[in-house]
Amino acid sequence: MEILKIEHLSKIYGKGETAVTALNDVSFTVKKGEFIAIIGPSGSGKSTLLHLLGGVDRPTRGKVFVDKTDIYDLNETQLAVFRRRQIGLIYQFYNLIPVLTVKENMTLPLLLDGHQVNQEHFNKVVQVLGLQDRLGHLPNQLSGGQQQRVSIGRALMNQPALMLADEPTGNLDSKNSKEIVDLLKLFNKTYNQTLIIITHDERIALQADRIITIEDGRIQKDEVIRP
């Protein structure tokens, strides 16, 4: 089943002489449960692409369908709801809210939606992430690896259509990097959670089912590693 379809996606920042074409006519599809690594030089348009897949920014041209929904056909309010329910975003620097506890950070997207926390799902995610003893802690009382685990938990609370990670191990040492990638893979395999990771780390890219290489805002290569 196709969970994501991107058609002729382009993004130009700015206007006139200072305009930058960050993404230039990119098209591809993603099957539910796929694990994709996006690689490419710095400034090639990787983060721009990920943001457009997640409804964080609007494209200059082209379309993004997530689970058949044409997401840029939605108005701002609908797009915000879509993002909260269907997209799990993970960043290099975690982006946790400093004054909220681990549990509050994880459940915030649900509460913003007026939804009850599914306690069973919450407990399972917390258990897998090894955060049982940290639920009342604030982010600054946690290590980097633990903070990233919280941000993974937050991303998974809504059982999103897409989990999108922008260099999720960029700020971690090799042991914590491995743990984070192992966890992301576990959720990918166990829950068939579609996963797209931007990474500089070849060892991480080689664990994906498919590697997409971006250069100068275009797809330069799209290789299936594990059919």
Ligand SMILES: Nc1ncnc2c1ncn2[C@@H]1O[C@H](COP(=O)(O)OP(=O)(O)O)[C@@H](O)[C@H]1O
């Ligand atoms: N908000 C922005 N305004 C203007 N230019 C931007 C903006 N974001 C990114 N760019 C430019 O778009 C290009 C692609 O950036 P980005 O998607 O962040 O690349 P990557 O993630 O591959 O390093 C770069 O030339 C960058 O300078």
Ligand SMILES: [Mg+2]
């Ligand atoms: Mg980037």
